[in-house]
Amino acid sequence: MAQQAYPDVPLFRYDYTDLSEAQVVARLAGPAKAGPTGKSGLAASMAGRTLRFVADGGPTLSWSFGPNNRVTFDGKEGGYGALDLDHVTLIAHLVPGTATGHAIVWDRASNLATVFELWFGGGPAPKAREVNRAVWHGYVAGPGDPPTERHKPTLRCEGRALAWTEDTGLRTVEYYCSVTYTHFVELDRLPEKRGYSAPADYVQLTEDLYAFARVEAEFSGLLHMYVYDANRLTSVGLRLGFDGLDSLEYYMFRGTGEWLGQNARFEKLGDFSADPLKIPDGKKGERRIYRPLATMDKMTPAEVDAVIAAGNVHVFDRASPMAGNGTASSAALAGKAFTIEYDGGPKVEYRMKGAETLDWRMDGQGGWTEARYNAWEMMPGAFIFGHLFEGTKNHDGHIVVVDLDAGLATAFHGFLNTPFFANEAGAETLFGKIVGTGIPDPGSKRHQRTTDLLGRAFTWEYSPGLNSMHLYSTPNTTSWIIPTPDGHFATEWSGSGDFIKIRDQLYFARWQEEACNGTLGTILINMRTMHDAGIGYHMGKQGGLSMSAVGAPARHAGKFDVARFFGDKA
Amino acid sequence: MSEKIPATDRRSFLKTGALVAAPLAAIAPVAALADDGSRAKLARLEDERAIEALHRAFLRRLNGKGVEACGEFGLDEALSSLADDPADEPRIAFGDDGRRATARRACKVELEAHFTGDSTLERMARHQGHGSHRHEEARVLVADYVKGQDGWAIERLRFA
Secondary structure (H helix, E strand, C coil): CCCCCCCCCCHHHCCCCCCCHHHHHHHHHHHHHHCCEECCCCCCCCCCCEEEEEECCCCEEEEEECCCCEEEECCEEEEEEEEEECCEEEEEEECCCCCEEEEEEEECCCCEEEEEEEEECCCCCCCCCCEEEEEEEEEECCCCCCCCCCCEECCCCCCEEEEEEECCCCEEEEEECCCCEEEEEECCCCCCCCCEEEEEEEEECCCCEEEEEEECCCCCCCEEEEEEECCCCEEEEEEEEECCCCCEEEEEEEEEEEEEEECCCCCCCCCCCCCCCCCCCCCCCCCCCCCHHHHCCCCCHHHHHHHHHCCCEEECCCCCHHHCCCCCCCCCCCCCEEEEEECCCCEEEEEECCCCEEEEEECCCCCCEEEECEEEEEECCEEEEEEECCCCCCCCEEEEEEECCCCEEEEEEEECCCCCCCCCCEEEEEEEEEECCCCCCCCCCCCEECCCCCCEEEEEEEECCEEEEEEEEECCEEEEEEECCCCCEEEEEEEEEEEEEEECCEEEEEEECCCCCCCEEEEEEECCCCEEEEEEEEEECCCEEEEEEEEEEEEEEEECCCHHHCHHHC | CCCEECCCCHHHHHCCCHHHHHHHHHHCCHHHCCCHHHHHHHHHHHHHHHHHHHHHHHHHHHHHHCHHHHHHHCCCCCEEEEEECCCCCCEEEECCCCCEEEEEEEEEEEEEEECCCCCHHHHHHHHCCCCEEEEEEEEEEEEEEEEECCEEEEEEEEEC
């Protein structure tokens, strides 16, 4: 794979270099002496000042700022950058000869300050290229009594979304859909315009001003942070870390924002707690960062084949915690016979022998094969059903939506043996028509991809204690966020998505958990009943190959108008 | 092992405390227990008391030792505790022969789901430190009892 600063493959497919700490220090040496760059120029207002920061339960740190953006910290002189946002100054520097630095958020009006202590290597991040941070709240010592107020972690940002344009010209859609995570779409850097999820800090400075920081854990390891004014929609920020070519990005920026809206939060009314995943006695900088690639099963094709040959195959034969609140399955397809002719794809003949048993035949060839299926009728005449194609090389499965009133069908074709992990589900979307007695011929009409779900978020209550929110963040991204028991949405991840309109207010959606457990998730969403029914297609070492039910009532968390950011893809 | 409470005789019944004595007094004075109807009522009250004692013993075992200690009843493994609804009056219906009974009691059950599966959401929940979830539900516990030589025993438990 060719190395690229910003890959044209999904970030979870890119092979980022595992830089050593020594390599990091070497790459930081020059920039630490020079300080960060800034397209719009940097503030000189710190020259001649000394800041002594006193952290609550943390270090006391001192910086002496000289002319020409020089700063001395811990006896080492280097360069720094500063940018003012009204009465708050953001200051950034690296400590020469080390892999450490700071981003200081200083409110000159109150002397309250928050310091992001930054370092590469030595943990808790598993790789040296990933920026570690510890967030300290405190104050800058002055001549009077110390202030009693403090900056604080906040949930006030949760549910907001903004589109930012840096003075570099780079644009980012930032969905703050969690208290501990964010979901971002770098519109100009990443060719695919996919969304990615990252652990984040949200700090309230004042009613207007907030500090935000994300680290691209699992990918580049870059830190992207800024202070923003929620009313004036302006920001000053810092970007620090290594791109896909291992080049250091170390610059400060000014940004202008566009307010995209506010989704619902689901904490109990009056609950403003903002540290829902606190780690008792955690190490400095430690936080709960979801690293799904490390924990997912990784199987070879031979291992997959062996597990399946041993009979570890489960098609709707066990209770699914993902469907504890699902709708009842339907027997209404029993007795029907039809063929689905997919455009540019197979013709699949079906004889629905019973409520849970069908026969299929592919392209009119060979004999009929019996398969177990389940079906759900989510609107009268519109069904979702799924089954495996036993004996196929890649252990294919189809999850199909048929609209018998319209003669239209769409399938998410799931398969194993992708080039990445044999047990990871790949998927393609097939559009077609249904041919059968009493079923109307739609001619050339087909279901269509839709942007109706783009920017929309639903919560899903699968079973007691097992809930999530979907955010359909781009035309090809589904993000999922899970809440804590008290309703703070927290850990988040995302993968490829596809979204099909079946009827008004009836949508067929999928997500792929690539480099993350490997599941293909599919749901047919009825926005009139606010319920879905769906099917998960999964291969794992213990659970084997499975198709299992998905189903939950929905709450509509909101919708952001973001289609204009995605051009033709939208 | 089934819970068994020996059937009480009239003497031991009359020695019991105020909780049992009060309903007895409301039905018939002790001096009037000589007629056949009163004897039958007393026997029924003794049966009811034995069944209630059996129920309390079951609750102690379930809530003290867990559902695995009540394995003979085949209860939902997620059941972590059960408490009678104090606002509800248990309804006990006896069979014609007086040797079988069915009690219906409104109760609150606490169910605990352990997220041990390999679905992505379960993995994420464990990552967050939320490997299990407890919630309460209002249920009706239906208990079938049978009276043998050793007294009453719980034959079957289920939730309506």
